[in-house]
Every structure is written in structure tokens, then in C-alpha cells.
Amino acid sequence: KQEVTQIPAALSVPEGENLVLNCSFTDSAIYNLQWFRQDPGKGLTSLLLIQSSQREQTSGRLNASLDKSSGRSTLYIAASQPGDSATYLCAVRPGGGGSNYKLTFGKGTLLTVNP
Amino acid sequence: GAGVSQSPSNKVTEKGKDVELRCDPISGHTALYWYRQSLGQGLEFLIYFQGNSAPDKSGLPSDRFSAERTGGSVSTLTIQRTQQEDSAVYLCASSFPPSAEQFFGPGTRLTVL
Numbered sequence: 392k393q394e395v396t397q398i399p400a401a402l403s404v405p406e407g408e409n410l411v412l413n414c415s416f417t418d419s420a421i422y423n424l425q426w427f428r429q430d431p432g433k434g435l436t437s438l439l440l441i442q443s444s445q446r447e448q449t450s451g452r453l454n455a456s457l458d459k460s461s462g463r464s465t466l467y468i469a470a471s472q473p474g475d476s477a478t479y480l481c482a483v484r485p486g487g488g489g490s491n492y493k494l495t496f497g498k499g500t501l502l503t504v505n506p
Numbered sequence: 507g508a509g510v511s512q513s514p515s516n517k518v519t520e521k522g523k524d525v526e527l528r529c530d531p532i533s534g535h536t537a538l539y540w541y542r543q544s545l546g547q548g549l550e551f552l553i554y555f556q557g558n559s560a561p562d563k564s565g566l567p568s569d570r571f572s573a574e575r576t577g578g579s580v581s582t583l584t585i586q587r588t589q590q591e592d593s594a595v596y597l598c599a600s601s602f603p604p605s606a607e608q609f610f611g612p613g614t615r616l617t618v619l
Contacts, residue, residue, distance in 0.1 A: 425607055434510075434597055435610035480549070484605075492537065492556075492604050493565070496549040 393418045395483055397497035404471055405505050412466040412500045414481035419462050422484040422491050426455050426466050429478045429499070438479075439466070443486060471504045478502070508532075510611035512598050518617045519588055527583040527614045531600030538581050539601075539608060540573060544594040552596075555581060556604050588618045 394417045404410050414424070423442045427435040439448045439455040441464070447456040454467040464481055478501050482494040511530045519525050531538050540552040551565040555575040566572070570588075575581040585592055595615050599608040 422605070423607075427610070432615075434512075434612040435599075437607050437609060440607045482549075492539070492554055492601075493551045493562075494539075494541075494549075494608065495551075498548040 393421075393483060393485060393495045395481060395495050395497040397479075397481060397500050399500060400498070401501040401503075403503040403505065406471060406473060408471050408504075409467070409469050410471055410502070412468070412479050412481075412502070414464040414466070414497055416462045416464075416483050416495075418485070419459050420486040421459060422486045424455075424457055424464050425482045425484070425494070426453075426464075427480040427482065429480060431477075435480065468502075471502075473504045473506050476502055476504050510598055510600055510609055512596075512611040512614050514614060515612065516615045516617075518619065520619050521590060522587055524584065524586045525588055525616065527585075527596050527616070529581045529583070529598030529611060531579065531581070531598070532602075532609055533579075535600035535602040535609075536578065537601045537604040537608075538575060539599040540581070540583050541597045541599065542567075542594045543597060543613070547594075549597070552583070585616075588616075590618050592616060593618045 398413045425440045426438045441457045452469040478499040480499045482496045513528045538555045543549045554562040570586045573583045595613040597613045599610045601608045
């Protein structure tokens with residue numbers, strides 16, 4: 392059974408700092424990995440999707456990397472801003488055929504960026 | 507609409523009552539998913555619909571939970587005889603094709619008193 396772990400559970404940084412959020416998964420046979428952002432009381436906003444054949448994806452100040460063989464992904468946020476404060480979730484989609492659409496989520500990292 | 511919508515945004519009910527939660531996926535998205543987010547439990551998969559295929563109900567926690575999708579679009583998640591442990595945020599997502607990234611709605615926060 393796939394398990395996804397996110398470390399740290401919470402992180403508080405001053406504005407402007409570069410930071411890294413970590414995600415690890417136990418079964419490396421994944422189809423893709425997706426990073427989401429969740430604001431309090433809101434749904435999930437997709438940030439980046441990395442296919443299993445890719446090593447990284449970039450969008451603006453965000454860069455996500457994937458090392459499938461070691462079961463790890465990182466989300467790098469450059470020059471953090473108070474508006475980045477949210478919970479960040481990673482989710483993996485299993486590889487192989489059949490029911491490979493069920494995402495398994497980590498419990499998230501609560502990020503606070505202080506002005 | 508531009509995104510996935512869900513209604514109601516909040517629902518408070520008494521233990522034992524039935525509730526219905528609604529999801530409108532992004533137009534053209536053939537795959538629709540329901541997830542539940544409980545405090546301290548993270549997000550868990552409930553059910554998946556794809557086109558006219560039989561839904562995958564393997565994530566439903568008990569037979570009090572059911573869902574349907576009419577006309578390949580709108581979906582309703584029904585919880586019968588609600589229990590306090592059903593209190594959670596219920597999130598709906600859609601995608602096209604099924605292998606693509608999933609787009610989530612804002613969720614319905616259910617509170618069972």
C-alpha cells in the first residue's frame with residue numbers, strides 16, 4: 392500500500408527566504424506526482440504535475456523535482472511571500488494499468504511566510 | 507463554468523439524518539472523483555466515475571455512502587443516517603482524460619452534531 396509522507400508538518404519562514412518542502416513515497420511505481428496548495432477553508436489548487444518520466448517541473452517561483460527511484464519529491468519556493476502561506480500537499484498516482492487514477496495524498500506541510 | 511463547483515459549501519446536520527452533496531465538474535471532463543478530508547486523516551479517495559463505465563466504489567467507508575452521476579456530468583454523494591465521524595470536508599475533482607491532472611472544487615464542509 393502506497394504511503395506518502397511530508398516533512399516538515401509545519402514551517403515558518405521570513406519573507407524573501409528560499410525554502411524546500413519534502414515529499415516521500417513508499418512505492419516507486421508511480422504514474423505521476425502532483426503538488427497542490429490549499430488555503431484555509433478552500434479546495435485544492437494544482438501547482439505542478441510531474442510525470443514519472445520527468446525529473447522536474449517549473450512554474451514561476453516554484454520548482455518541483457522527482458526522484459522516482461528513491462521515492463522522493465521536493466517543492467522549491469524561491470523568494471517566498473506572505474501570499475505563499477498555505478498548506479502544501481503532494482499526491483501520487485499509481486503506475487500500471489487498471490485503477491491507476493486514485494491519488495494518495497500526504498498530510499501536507501503548513502507554510503507560514505512572515506512579513 | 508470555469509472550474510469544479512460544489513454545493514452546499516457548508517452543511518450542518520443532526521446525527522441520523524441523510525445528506526446530499528452535489529458536484530458540478532468542469533465541462534467536458536469525463537472523469538469525476540470524490541475525496542474526503544478529515545481532521546488529522548488527510549485526504550482519502552471515496553469513489554471514481556469515468557464516462558459510462560461502472561464506478562469504482564472501493565473507497566466508500568460504509569454502505570451508508572452512495573454516489574451517482576447523471577448524464578455523465580453532475581454527481582451527488584449521499585450519506586444516509588449520518589454519524590459524527592462523517593464530519594469532514596468532502597472534495598470533488600474532475601479530469602480529462604482520466605490520466606490528466608485532477609482539478610478540485612472548493613469542497614463541502616459537513617458537520618454532524
